[in-house]
Amino acid sequence: MGVELANERAQFLEMEEVNFTDNELVYHVRTALKSASSGDSESYDELIGVMHHRERLSPDEVAMLVTCLKALSGTVSCIDVVHHESLLSSIFGMSMWNYGPEVMDALVDLIISLAASSGKFVDSCLDMLIRNFVPPYSYLALLKQPRGLSRKDQVLSRVHSALESISHLVPLAPMRLLSLVIQRMPRQNDNETVMMTYVENMFKLESGSMGQLVGSTMLIAVVDRLLDLDLEIGWEDIVQDDSSKGIFEMELEDLEEDEEDLNDEGDELPGKHLSRNSLRGNVIAEKLDSLLVLTFEYLESCQGHGRLLEVFETLLHSFRITVLNAYKSKFAQFVMFYACALDPENCGVRFARMLVDIFVCHDHPPMTRMSAVAYLASYLSRGKFLSANYITTMLKRLVDWCLDYCNVQDGDVNPFAHRVFYAGCQAIMYVLCFRMTSIMSIPRLKSQLFLMPIETILKHKSDPLKVCLPSVVGEFLKQARAARLFTVTKTFIFDDILESELSRAFGGLERLDSFFPFDPCLLKKSDSFIRPNFIFWSMVKTTYDDDEDRDEDEEGSGDEDGEESVDGVGEDRRDRMATSFNEQDIDIEEFDYALNKMSITPKQSLMYKFGGGLEELVRMPSRIRPSTSPESL
Amino acid sequence: MEGLKVSDANLVVFLHPSKSNRVSKAVLHELSSHLFQFSEIFDGVLLAYDVDIVDRNAKLLSGIHPYIGVRLKAKLLLFSPKPNMLIEGNVVKLTPESIHVIVLGFASAVIIDEDVREEFEYRTKHGKEVYRSKAHRRHVIEVGTMVRFLVKSLDREILHICGSLEPSNTGSIHWLDQNFGELSLIDRSGTKRERENEMKMQEHAVVGGEEISLGNDQSKKSKKRRLREES
Numbered sequence A: 001m002g003v004e005l006a007n008e009r010a011q012f013l014e015m016e017e018v019n020f021t022d023n024e025l026v027y028h029v030r031t032a033l034k035s036a037s038s039g040d041s042e043s044y045d046e047l048i049g050v051m052h053h054r055e056r057l058s059p060d061e062v063a064m065l066v067t068c069l070k071a072l073s074g075t076v077s078c079i080d081v082v083h084h085e086s087l088l089s090s091i092f093g094m095s096m097w098n099y100g101p102e103v104m105d106a107l108v109d110l111i112i113s114l115a116a117s118s119g120k121f122v123d124s125c126l127d128m129l130i131r132n133f134v135p136p137y138s139y140l141a142l143l144k145q146p147r148g149l150s151r152k153d154q155v156l157s158r159v160h161s162a163l164e165s166i167s168h169l170v171p172l173a174p175m176r177l178l179s180l181v182i183q184r185m186p187r188q189n190d191n192e193t194v195m196m197t198y199v200e201n202m203f204k205l206e207s208g209s210m211g212q213l214v215g216s217t218m219l220i221a222v223v224d225r226l227l228d229l230d231l232e233i234g235w236e237d238i239v240q241d242d243s244s245k246g247i248f249e250m251e252l253e254d255l256e257e258d259e260e261d262l263n264d265e266g267d268e269l270p271g272k273h274l275s276r277n278s279l280r281g282n283v284i285a286e287k288l289d290s291l292l293v294l295t296f297e298y299l300e301s302c303q304g305h306g307r308l309l310e311v312f313e314t315l316l317h318s319f320r321i322t323v324l325n326a327y328k329s330k331f332a333q334f335v336m337f338y339a340c341a342l343d344p345e346n347c348g349v350r351f352a353r354m355l356v357d358i359f360v361c362h363d364h365p366p367m368t369r370m371s372a373v374a375y376l377a378s379y380l381s382r383g384k385f386l387s388a389n390y391i392t393t394m395l396k397r398l399v400d401w402c403l404d405y406c407n408v409q410d411g412d413v414n415p416f417a418h419r420v421f422y423a424g425c426q427a428i429m430y431v432l433c434f435r436m437t438s439i440m441s442i443p444r445l446k447s448q449l450f451l452m453p454i455e456t457i458l459k460h461k462s463d464p465l466k467v468c469l470p471s472v473v474g475e476f477l478k479q480a481r482a483a484r485l486f487t488v489t490k491t492f493i494f495d496d497i498l499e500s501e502l503s504r505a506f507g508g509l510e511r512l513d514s515f516f517p518f519d520p521c522l523l524k525k526s527d528s529f530i531r532p533n534f535i536f537w538s539m540v541k542t543t544y545d546d547d548e549d550r551d552e553d554e555e556g557s558g559d560e561d562g563e564e565s566v567d568g569v570g571e572d573r574r575d576r577m578a579t580s581f582n583e584q585d586i587d588i589e590e591f592d593y594a595l596n597k598m599s600i601t602p603k604q605s606l607m608y609k610f611g612g613g614l615e616e617l618v619r620m621p622s623r624i625r626p627s628t629s630p631e632s633l
Numbered sequence B: 001m002e003g004l005k006v007s008d009a010n011l012v013v014f015l016h017p018s019k020s021n022r023v024s025k026a027v028l029h030e031l032s033s034h035l036f037q038f039s040e041i042f043d044g045v046l047l048a049y050d051v052d053i054v055d056r057n058a059k060l061l062s063g064i065h066p067y068i069g070v071r072l073k074a075k076l077l078l079f080s081p082k083p084n085m086l087i088e089g090n091v092v093k094l095t096p097e098s099i100h101v102i103v104l105g106f107a108s109a110v111i112i113d114e115d116v117r118e119e120f121e122y123r124t125k126h127g128k129e130v131y132r133s134k135a136h137r138r139h140v141i142e143v144g145t146m147v148r149f150l151v152k153s154l155d156r157e158i159l160h161i162c163g164s165l166e167p168s169n170t171g172s173i174h175w176l177d178q179n180f181g182e183l184s185l186i187d188r189s190g191t192k193r194e195r196e197n198e199m200k201m202q203e204h205a206v207v208g209g210e211e212i213s214l215g216n217d218q219s220k221k222s223k224k225r226r227l228r229e230e231s
Helices: A002-009 A022-037 A044-051 A059-071 A085-092 A103-118 A119-131 A138-143 A148-169 A173-183 A192-207 A211-232 A259-265 A283-304 A310-325 A334-341 A345-362 A368-384 A390-410 A418-441 A445-453 A453-459 A470-482 A501-507 A526-534 A563-569 A570-584 A588-596 A601-610 A613-626 B023-032 B173-186 B192-204
Strands: B004-015 B044-053 B059-061 B069-078 B086-095 B098-102 B107-112 B121-125 B128-132 B139-144 B146-155 B159-164 B227-230
Touching: A022 A059, A044 A059, A044 A085, A044 A192, A059 A103, A085 A103, A085 A119, A085 A501, A103 A119, A103 A148, A103 B098, A103 B107, A119 A148, A138 A148, A138 A192, A148 A173, A148 A192, A148 B086, A148 B107, A173 A192, A173 A211, A192 A211, A192 A283, A211 A283, A211 A310, A211 B023, A283 A310, A283 A334, A283 A526, A283 B227, A310 A334, A310 A345, A334 A345, A334 A368, A334 A526, A368 A390, A368 A418, A390 A453, A418 A445, A418 A453, A418 A470, A418 A501, A453 B159, A501 B023, A601 B139, B004 B023, B004 B044, B023 B044, B086 B107, B086 B128, B086 B139, B098 B146
Parallel strands: B004 B227, B107 B159
Antiparallel strands: B004 B069, B044 B069, B059 B069, B086 B098, B086 B146, B098 B107, B121 B128, B128 B139, B146 B159
């Protein structure tokens, strides 16, 4: 039966005799090709016909296809770009995802031979392999099944080894590959699975043998795509501006998830206007989320192979030329945050240093410098992995620059002219809002802090206290007074307003006055990576905590206290609870888990009343145990 | 090896004003962007350069951006294989239908079986593929052999060379040098034609492709053909 079928299809192969030598097959194909050039295209058309079989091939058809492909590999020198155009287009149109491993191998060999045989085919061969990075549309749904995953494995391993073989035979191929990969990269509006699979391939190229040649371009392209997606999400989707609430109240961590729950409850927690809800179902946000997670996982694997530093250099370069100047990038910068979290001593330090260097250098335009210092302030405040020692060093550099500026400049309040200076002052105050207590708790650093001429700077003629963001200034002054860092004779009445006209003026059109790039990440999946390394405002112990009313009872702290209840848990009670936890020797993870398992309503009110104070409790033991406290890093 | 030459060139490189504080770096960056690409003007692939800034004063190009024209004197190492030249490369792959060679580490070359002379046949010995000469048993081409071959054509875009092993002075360099070297030692008092052959061999004999013929291939660019390149 096999013989009959074969007879119908391929006359020129004459399958009555099963054993053909490779040479004879090659000869037959050569004749077919040569006769096609001269006009007689019968055998040639049959050859093309075999190539077009796609779905559900029987074993005979598979054997036929493999034989044809192998024979073609031997005759690549006879293939002409013009005369055999239809054959070439059917070869390049084949998708490896539709076939089994034998056909894949034969096809890959053919492609490699074609690429090596003539310069004219190199681009098309590379392009065909790149198109095989992602499955055809019909296959996408199958990707989630184990069958689809194993096929994916088979295809991608062959595609990448083919690319490597081609670059071995044609040394300049990676140059062409680069531009082709970038050209074919899926855009923001393309299917999410397609984009993720493609980026996976790009990462594979980066870590493969061609990594040195193509790697940095791949990474830069991925960051660019992250930024593209980021910019598609409008700020209106996220923030409903409520300038009646200070920025320190707008933290999101307590709204961990239970969105359904919120709807059930019906009541709205006051002050929480940043909503993760509005991002749910936002397709672009989900794509960005998945892409960020993919990048995080790749960074983790780089770290596993000891390559994180070199990858980081590329990321840093890319950050500097794109993200830093992008108008208010929302989440793309978390790639840097996570990379720093993975390696605080090298990457973490390098990142901060770059930002400070940009800020103090006159060569950069003011916008860039203001943006850099905003990133620095947010980074130093939020990075849980940063030691108080290092933060103090960075602060000192900022303070030194501001002091120099004060000594040179003699002007009055002028939000526009002194905008870089105001940005610097605001950065110092913002960082101290978060870190004052931890710095004060180490005597050596405390004395350094007291030696810093912060008072001189803030009381300068240009009056940063009046111009900078009122909520930041207010919080800072409160803590500074409690810590006896310095006091101001004037009272500043801010009424918790977020911003003022003066702050808007110095921030400019881009509103760099209220730009805090590392505010909590609103993308759910990415946030789970960021969270363990992140400092939420509710976790911060402020210097005026000790002065709070210690007799506050558990039920009494009303919702209106907002910020106070977040931090105002009495020390005694905390100590007590801390010891009890210690005694029970509860694993922190277990505790977290247990906390999440608690019934929803009580948890919410508990969380809100203690305001994450419970989370703080979890951390309290770590402060008592010196080995895990951040300061001792 | 033929095809390599060193040229003297007078160049003018135009730099964007933002690069004016680091001129040397920008000049080198601009020249580097032309490496490993075929240039019509130089008539060859630029492999390396050695550059000197002639004049500390630069000409300004008037326009929206005042580009700075920096005058340079450069020595350029160029590779321009022409048909019927003999060049050398390292064999990386052997198939019954073709021999794949890499020249100077960056150019790929292929010699198809029709262009390999009759005396060579494809064999598989101990799992390794070789092209063995039927006439001289010691003359063997395998992966890793340096071969000398004739250029048939060059694809300028991807720098892909089509080669031929037809002429008798092509093949494995190791074997050729040994055997033709011996011949010239033994037969010094031979006929005029043999002496001519001997001189030809010495001219082409190169160790590792490092000798560069300087004298006859220098080309000075006249002012009219001065190069203008935008950065």
